[in-house]
Amino acid sequence: MAAPADDGIARIVKRLALMFALSVALGLPGGYFGLQYSNHIKHVELTARLKAGSLSALVAANPELWIYELQRVEELLVRYPPQLADDRATVRDTAGNLLVALGVRPHAPVLVSSSPIYDSGRVVGQVRITHSYREVVFGTLAAGLLGLLLGILVYATLLALPLRALWRVTAALVRETAALSASASRYRALAESTTDAIITADGAGTIVGWNPAAGRMFGYTETEAVGQPLTLVIPHRYRAGHLAGIQRMQAGGERRLIGKSVELHGLTKAGHEFPLEIALSEWETPEGRFFAGIIHDITERKRVALALARQTDLYHMLSQANQAIVRITSREELFPAMCRIAVEHGRFRFAWIGLIDKGDSRLKPVARYGEDSGYVDALDVLGDAAGDTRRGFAGRTLLSGTHVISNDILNDPAMAPWHEAARRAGVRASAKFPIRQDSAVIGAINLYAGDPGFFTEELIATLDEIAIDVSFALDNFAREAARRKAEEALREGEERYRRMFRANPHPMWVYDVETLAFLAVNDAAMEHYGWSREEFLAMTITDLRPVEDKPALLEYLSAESGKKLRKNDSVKLRKKDGTLIDVEITSHVIDFGGRPARIVSAHDITERKQAEQVLREGEAQFRSLVEQSIAGIYIIQDG
Template sequence: MVRRLREGCAEVIPDLFMNVAILLAFLFIFRLLFHDRLSAWPWTLRGKMAAGALHGGLGVLLMLFGVRISGSVLGGSALIDHRMIALMMAAHVGGLPSTLTAGAVMIGGRLVLQGSCDTVFLTSAAGIAAAALGTGWIAEHIVSYWKGWAAKLVLVSVVKILVLNIIFGTQAWRILPMYIGMLAAAVLFVASFLRHMNSLEQERRLNAFISELIGKFNASDSTSDIYEITLRELSKLFASETGGVILVGEHHCKGAYLIRNGIFAANGLTYPLSGLGAMKRIREGRIALYSDWRQRRPRGEIDEALYRQGVLSSLHIPLIYKGRTVAIINLGSGHGGHFTDKEVRTAEKLIPVLSLMLALKDAEGMFHSITQSGHDGIVLADSESNIVLWSKGAENLFGYSQEEAVGSPLHIIIPEPYREAHRRGMERHLRTGEGRVIGRAVELEGLRRDGTVFPIELSLNSWQTGGVAYYSSIIRDITQRKRSEEEILLLKQELADTLHHQEGLVLKFKKVEARFVYTMAEGMLLSRLGLEREDIVGSSPETLVSTAQLSLFLQKYEQAWQGERLQFEFKIGGGTFLASLNPVASRGEVVEVVAVISDISQRAAVEEELQESEERYRRLIEMLPDGILVYAENRIVLVNHKAVELLGGRQREQLIGRNVLDLVPAYAHEAAREQIRRIYEERTAVPPREKTYLRLDGRELEVEASSAWIAYKGKGAVMTVFRDNTERKRVREQLVEANERLRKLSALDGLTGIANRRSFDEAYEREWRTAAESSLPLSVLLLDIDSFKAYNDTYGHQSGDACLKQVAHTLESLAEPRGYLAARYGGEEFVCLLPGAGPDEARRFGALICGTVRDLGIPHVKSQAQPVVTVSVGTASAIANPLSAGRELIEQGDRALYEAKLNGRNQVVSAGG
């Protein structure tokens, strides 16, 4: 028995090694075909099934080289091979879809090879199916690589033991230890080989990813672009559905970008540092991993919001710049366990690259901002004196564009007299490494494109890279500075001349060993005092002042030496002088004092006269009957007694210092401010105007006020003179009222009280113009009391006047409600003006007048028409024309009236029909 077993093992072992060789060959071929899919590549279902079919084919191939154990060894017949390893490989590549497909291919291949379906086949097929289900499930649920392979090995070993025990019974244990050992060795070998291939592939893909990422970084414009690119690319690399960039500050963090399900958006929200649970770890520069949020998740405000949105796994990657975390790349997935230690190791390799690119982009940005500065020019040249960099400032200084300057010789900006010296200096520096202007700022001249030579300040440095010498220069246009220096020199000379020829005296003195010594003396006052400059410089105050005034000078000088600025007056030889002492300090200590002495004898006399003039002025304004206010910057500074009285005060102090707008009603504040502004700007005066002031008790006071700009105590101010206008306004209102009554009386007929002919003529001209502007109709009615002379002869003139009044009042009562004008035209004749009325309306209104007058029933026995007073009416209408004065309309009405009288009176006749 032992001999037969040994013979069987000798038969089995070479074939099993052949199985291992086939596995290795398949791995190499599979890697060549699918090298980019071996490490966590997201397969589609179709791809997984295709991979399973390939591995199933591998299993069939392994069966061809399998070992059939004969009955002489185990008392039965069975096929021993490594197709289970093919199943485990399929599980590693595509999970359950791959293992099921591979298992189906293997079972089908076994059936084709065997040609019959017996108990051994069914047992083997069941084992294959169980192994396919188990290894596929393990691949999808156990994340750890080695734990997964170990679990698959245990499962396959158990399945194989069960299958062989079913087929051979206890005889299977004769071959099982050897088979399981070789299976384990083969699995370890294949797993290690795959692990190595995965690592190589991951490194290759990571290097390719980094290379591509660097290319995108180089093409970006700013640091913010780097954040966006990093988020996009890492989301793709780690198959993350959710992500974001958060910028980290000292006290808070701010969102920059968001990505969710491939949709990218900007984010400007601000969060507290506690908003991200992993913040402490991240600020220390370490990656934070939360593989499965269902078991452990961060507890920040942002994290809770993401958890509610379905995030179950997250990876938080710090971006480090200058030793501190400046941003966080947050990646999330809705699948628990999506991120593992493998992603952490990948991210750890990326952090230095990302941090370096941040530093490079920041340096590039700073360099770009410097070179694009429009003030100083930056020029880089090589050892051949060819320009290799030309900044925006250089463009502005010399007039050459970057395209024109780069590649051109440096002498295009060097004036002709300096070119030979520049050439020799370059040769000397390249030969000896020494340069007279290297490393320091010198003043030279530059040459613009238009041929203009201008002064420049040049700061030159050199360095070498790759064995090539380069020179960098910062060039500043100092034209203005040179001009300023010349102006300063000129001003210094002018100041010296001014000090020497000025009327006063300028002294400088120091305190040397408790004694004041003059160090400078300039001014015409020296000669007036009978002194020379040499008499004062180096001497003490005793030289300048008398013994009587010496103590005063020494006291004041000591105060100035202690840092006090002061002025004092003194007298010499009958003149009055003013001394101003101004200490000059350096590093907190007085080093000298400048004394300016001016002759103020004349000014003192003027001031005395001015004081007397001001006193006379003050007395004068107190005697004026009008109120006077003087205010500067809207604050009252001077008032007289009359102003206090008019404004209801008792003392000047009640008004001094008050805002002048307090005396103006609120509705007039804006107008008052505008008037004050105009007075100040134009230094003008405002003539008397009626205004309303507010008394101190709040009552209004009607005044007449005028204002003007004045100089008060050396500054601009406004003086307002006002008087009580209450009585005057009342008298004027009465006068206006009387004039209005007179105007009305002049427009009315004295007898009848209605409008007279003058009033009618004015109204007619006005209405004609108005109607002509819009081409509107206008009508007039002329009417006459029939047989009025006979009425006067019969009843007397008093009765005639009464009749005229009654007819006039009737006419007015009919016209006024309609907007018409009734007027006495003369004697017993009246007229009516009908604006907007046409011929029909005029005729109807004329008939109304006839009937109404007749119905008055005023007796008239001598009337030729009726036994009562009647009227005859003539009407005329026209469309007003701006080219005509309209007098013909009245004439037409008069003719119509005449016709009405001829036709028997007491009737209406219209002109033209």
């Protein structure tokens, strides 16, 4: 009975030995290959995502020019994460054009992983990592050979010395464990060296992995974070959506964010929110489903983008304001236009312009734009020193003549009376800028923004410039109004002059002081001298003088040219029919159509001259009679 039992035990031992031997011979290379292959896949996928994430940051900073900054692209490929010798990294644009290739083509067989490069959710290129796992194949062959030898050895040893075989198998397992540990160390070194946070979670949304960068980004240590739900770092307003997404994926529903790079907000331990970009991946193991997120803090990128947007808005607002000032001709049109430009191009929540009422010194709104939820109507601003109890920032602006800024209304004690109104209107910052006319402050431009700290030094300087331009425009409006009034008065005066000139009963004319040509004549001149208007305008004033008087006339005009007014000059003038008449000339310098001229009034004194001559002749005859009388004549004057 012993022999069959021994034979049975021997057969069992042989079978067990063969099973152990086969397990070693097949399990060693299989386990080695599976572990190494999995590690290499993770390496390729993680490398592609990290490099794509770093390039996405470059694209966001330079959306149009990044494809030309190939040296910078290559630097990022080398550094994030560090380029391995057996890896080849390439960058292609959306058309498939190769932009950068780093590293030599790896030996087959290879693993290939691609990750998209995003710009605000839009794919603009891709990073492709090609990695050779030939060493894994060679290692697997070596492990297979080793497994075969170990299997034979295990088979022989288990038959002869089962315990020694167990020790040897244990030693082999220890070596494999060490190899796996080394592989895990390499992966951990990669995760710990990156500047991006890497968070791993299980299928229930519980954090199971937390790299140092995540600790620096969110403020939690690994001990504090691991085991906590992902909602630990998710702002409250996003948590319901996150939990709904977890439940949807657990039920096998759509993976909406897996494999994409999206912009969200994170929550730090201190309770501060910040913008981030996250790329999500998913994989399954025998232990279950896991998720990993590579997170990049884009606070600086957003700050730069916001600064650029505000800079652009600033230029647009200044340009629109200048165009309005040039185009508009009245303050009734200008003020509403400036308020509208501030809201539409300056990103202000609302704006209003007020002018000081001369009756009660209050600042009265004359133009506004934007939704203020009754804020402006509730204001009561005084512009004189008597209004200390009601004078706010606008009142201080009116008194000081300079801008006044509150960059955080709700935390500004000086703005305490307006805190509730500011909350209703959704404003956190305000600024007041004085406007002047003839150097005197007459009102203020009032601007309100929804973000604290909105008024930067550059924005304040630009708004000061706009306020000065508005003041300059008001002065121009006043000057233009005065000019129009003066022109109207001048036109009225000229019309009166023309009526008086035309209707004057005495001959009048205007002549050019340089050419002596007639420029205008009235009806009395044409009637008195016999020439038509056209004939007069073809003549000079010398044509009215006798030929023998012309040299004396020219000499006289040259000598008297500096006198503005000449009057009671008695001269002889010639009519068209040749008749000479005596006239008394009065003239005055005027501007006629932009040329120096003289207006002349010519009073005919021929009859007076003749009467004087008759009188003189009569007096002469009378004296002669008196002197020749023999009897004498007595002239007695009455009284």
